[in-house]
Amino acid sequence: MLKIKQVYDFLSAMKTGIFLLMIIGLISAIGTVINPNHFFHTTYFKALLLLLFINLGFCTINQVSKFIKVVSKGKSKKAYLSRQISLLMLHLGIVLILVGGIVNAYNGQSLNIKIVQGDSINTADIINTKNPFSLTVNKFVIDFYDDGSPSQYISEVSIKEKDKLNHYSISVNHPLKYQGIKAYQHSYGYMVKVFSNDLLDSERSLVAEGQTLAFNNTTRTINLYRYIPNYDMRYGMNSKTARPDNPKIIYSLNEGEEMLGIGLADFDEEIVVDDNTSLTFTSVTPYTVLTIKSDPGLWLAAIGSILFMLGICWFWLFVSQRNRKSGNTTQGGINNGHN
Amino acid sequence: MDIINELLIYSTLGLYAIAAIFYYLGNKNKINLLPAAFGLAIVALGFNFLSLFIRTVASGRLPLHNGYEFVLCFTFFTVLMYLFYEKYAGDTKAGTIVMLVSTLLYLSIPLLMPYHINYIGNVMPALKSPWLAVHVITAIVAYSAFALAAGLAFLQIKNKTFTKDNYVYRIVITGFATLSLSIVLGAIWAEQAWGRYWSWDPKETWALVTWIVYAIYLHLNRYKNWQGSRANILVIVGFIIVLFTFFGVNYLLSGLHSYA
Numbered sequence: 001m002l003k004i005k006q007v008y009d010f011l012s013a014m015k016t017g018i019f020l021l022m023i024i025g026l027i028s029a030i031g032t033v034i035n036p037n038h039f040f041h042t043t044y045f046k047a048l049l050l051l052l053f054i055n056l057g058f059c060t061i062n063q064v065s066k067f068i069k070v071v072s073k074g075k076s077k078k079a080y081l082s083r084q085i086s087l088l089m090l091h092l093g094i095v096l097i098l099v100g101g102i103v104n105a106y107n108g109q110s111l112n113i114k115i116v117q118g119d120s121i122n123t124a125d126i127i128n129t130k131n132p133f134s135l136t137v138n139k140f141v142i143d144f145y146d147d148g149s150p151s152q153y154i155s156e157v158s159i160k161e162k163d164k165l166n167h168y169s170i171s172v173n174h175p176l177k178y179q180g181i182k183a184y185q186h187s188y189g190y191m192v193k194v195f196s197n198d199l200l201d202s203e204r205s206l207v208a209e210g211q212t213l214a215f216n217n218t219t220r221t222i223n224l225y226r227y228i229p230n231y232d233m234r235y236g237m238n239s240k241t242a243r244p245d246n247p248k249i250i251y252s253l254n255e256g257e258e259m260l261g262i263g264l265a266d267f268d269e270e271i272v273v274d275d276n277t278s279l280t281f282t283s284v285t286p287y288t289v290l291t292i293k294s295d296p297g298l299w300l301a302a303i304g305s306i307l308f309m310l311g312i313c314w315f316w317l318f319v320s321q322r323n324r325k326s327g328n329t330t331q332g333g334i335n336n337g338h339n
Numbered sequence: 340m341d342i343i344n345e346l347l348i349y350s351t352l353g354l355y356a357i358a359a360i361f362y363y364l365g366n367k368n369k370i371n372l373l374p375a376a377f378g379l380a381i382v383a384l385g386f387n388f389l390s391l392f393i394r395t396v397a398s399g400r401l402p403l404h405n406g407y408e409f410v411l412c413f414t415f416f417t418v419l420m421y422l423f424y425e426k427y428a429g430d431t432k433a434g435t436i437v438m439l440v441s442t443l444l445y446l447s448i449p450l451l452m453p454y455h456i457n458y459i460g461n462v463m464p465a466l467k468s469p470w471l472a473v474h475v476i477t478a479i480v481a482y483s484a485f486a487l488a489a490g491l492a493f494l495q496i497k498n499k500t501f502t503k504d505n506y507v508y509r510i511v512i513t514g515f516a517t518l519s520l521s522i523v524l525g526a527i528w529a530e531q532a533w534g535r536y537w538s539w540d541p542k543e544t545w546a547l548v549t550w551i552v553y554a555i556y557l558h559l560n561r562y563k564n565w566q567g568s569r570a571n572i573l574v575i576v577g578f579i580i581v582l583f584t585f586f587g588v589n590y591l592l593s594g595l596h597s598y599a
Contacts, residue, residue, distance in 0.1 A: 014558060017558075018555055018558050018559065021551050021554060021555055022551070022555060024551065025547070025548045025551035025552065025555075028539075028544050028547060028548055029544070029545070029548050031539075031544065032539075032541045032544045032545065032588075032592060033592070036539060036540075036541060036544070036592075039539075040539040040544075101537070110534060110535070145461040147461065149460075149461045149463075150463070150464060151461065151462075151464065151467075152464045152467070153464055171464070172464035172465055172467070172532060173464070173465070173467055173468045173531055173532050174531075175531060175534065182534065184532075184533065184534040186534075291533075291534040293534045298530070298536075301536065305523045305526065305527065308519070308523060309519070309520055309523055312515075312516045312519045312520070313516060313520070315512075315516070316512050316513060316515075316516035320508070320509060320512040321509055321512070321513075
């Protein structure tokens with residue numbers, strides 16, 4: 001029994017917590033420089049966070065029981081109460097934020113999904129959900145400033161509910177909340193509509209950037225490299241702005257592995273592939289990328305963050321800024337004063 | 340208008356530098372320059388405010404959207420807090436170092452972002468949120484408090500007297516509380532904008548590292564052997580990390596916070 005007590009004491013000690021914080025801080029700093037995308041998802045790092053969580057949890061439990069003992073004796077001063085309650089609130093807040101994070105790590109789901117304007121998805125196909133629903137992207141719109149820079153990206157969607165069709169718009173900073181799921185505007189792109197007298201895969205008229213088109217009567221192929229909404233020579237293969245002021249399509253004509261040439265086409269401009277084969281790019285259709293997310297731990301993190309903010313503000317304004325020179329030593333608890 | 344903006348920036352820079360020199364000479368007790376130093380700092384602060392005011396009027400929004408605007412606010416609050424401290428604590432000793440730090444902060448404008456002095460870009464969709472103001476203002480107050488605390492800590496270590504430890508502690512708590520608010524408010528905003536409240540983005544991670552350094556300072560504060568020079572070194576280390584979180588992350592590590 002003594003051994004369990006020793007382990008508990010070690011795990012709940014503030015010195016252990018400080019040490020863990022130091023290690024986590026040091027490793028995080030190194031992680032941002034080395035490999036930020038993978039580093040923070042390694043088991044070692046997660047184990048460190050878990051240890052901190054255990055330490056903080058035990059430490060908070062100790063402080064609560066100590067607090068109850070002192071208060072039940074009924075001799076505690078107001079300053080002591082104020083100090084202990086604010087400290088407990090902010091530490092409990094952090095514990096709850098970490099619990100929320102753990103719940104999210106095990107039960108949270110988040111996926112990016114590409115939906116072409118006009119298409120529908122069913123949330124049941126993307127994530128596990130009790131209340132699946134079907135979402136249609138009616139339109140994807142970019143609002144522009146006068147200079148052509150984007151001011152908002154908006155996906156106009158509709159969700160069928162029983163016999164009613166409800167319309168919503170999802171834009172940056174304005175996610176859709178529906179049936180325990182959130183949908184965020186993540187990014188967007190374009191599909192190019194092609195017309196040809198000779199397409200091998202005649203079903204395929206919407207082509208994504210980077211795809212290659214083959215034909216029946218020739219071995220030559222067309223690679224659709226990129227759609228440029230606002231072409232300007234000075235910007236090369238990048239669009240000057242996202243606004244379609246001067247739309248062009250960059251493509252290459254190939255024979256097997258060999259590239260015969262690169263072209264810059266307008267919409268409806270006929271591209272001669274071979275004697276009997278031609279092709280035109282007729283228009284573009286945008287697609288939107290939505291992040292579909294469910295986070296069952298979010299409410300815990302939310303309560304935790306409110307407790308944390310209230311606790312820390314209380315401590316800052318009503319505890320720490322008292323003039324400690326007047327010698328109001330705190331009873332029982334931590335004493336920061338050294339004057 | 341362009342010339343006025345530039346003139347204002349360079350005069351403010353010059354005034355902060357002269358104020359630093361006046362504080363230095365005044366504190367050395369050669370001549371009584373301290374009232375003049377205080378006056379110069381006030382005028383520089385006024386010029387700094389004027390730059391912010393003109394920018395707010397010209398852009399029609401709060402000046403909290405990019406690195407340049409952040410530097411203007413960061414310096415403004417650092418000097419403002421110092422001047423309050425000087426009057427409240429009756430201590431002019433930190434004037435030299437605080438004015439020097441302010442000068443260097445302002446110097447980063449012509450060195451790293453001269454283009455921004457007269458350029459007001461449009462607000463990108465991700466930044467169009469009511470959370471922006473509270474997230475950035477709390478960060479500015481935190482950074483400024485850490486700057487002032489580091490100035491006082493530096494002076495204490497240099498002079499090997501630790502009579503201002505109580506002030507350092509209270510200023511660090513102010514920075515720590517506002518940094519905490521900034522991180523949490525930023526997380527709430529990130530949840531709304533990106534769908535994740537924490538992404539281990541370089542800015543987030545370095546803000547957390549900063550937070551950890553000051554958290555350690557506050558926890559160690561009760562141990563007798565951690566008071567004095569060790570604690571003050573931690574306050575300075577914290578501010579160096581603050582500077583890296585701002586300049587280093589903006590210019591060396593790319594991530595979700597690339598708005599500079």
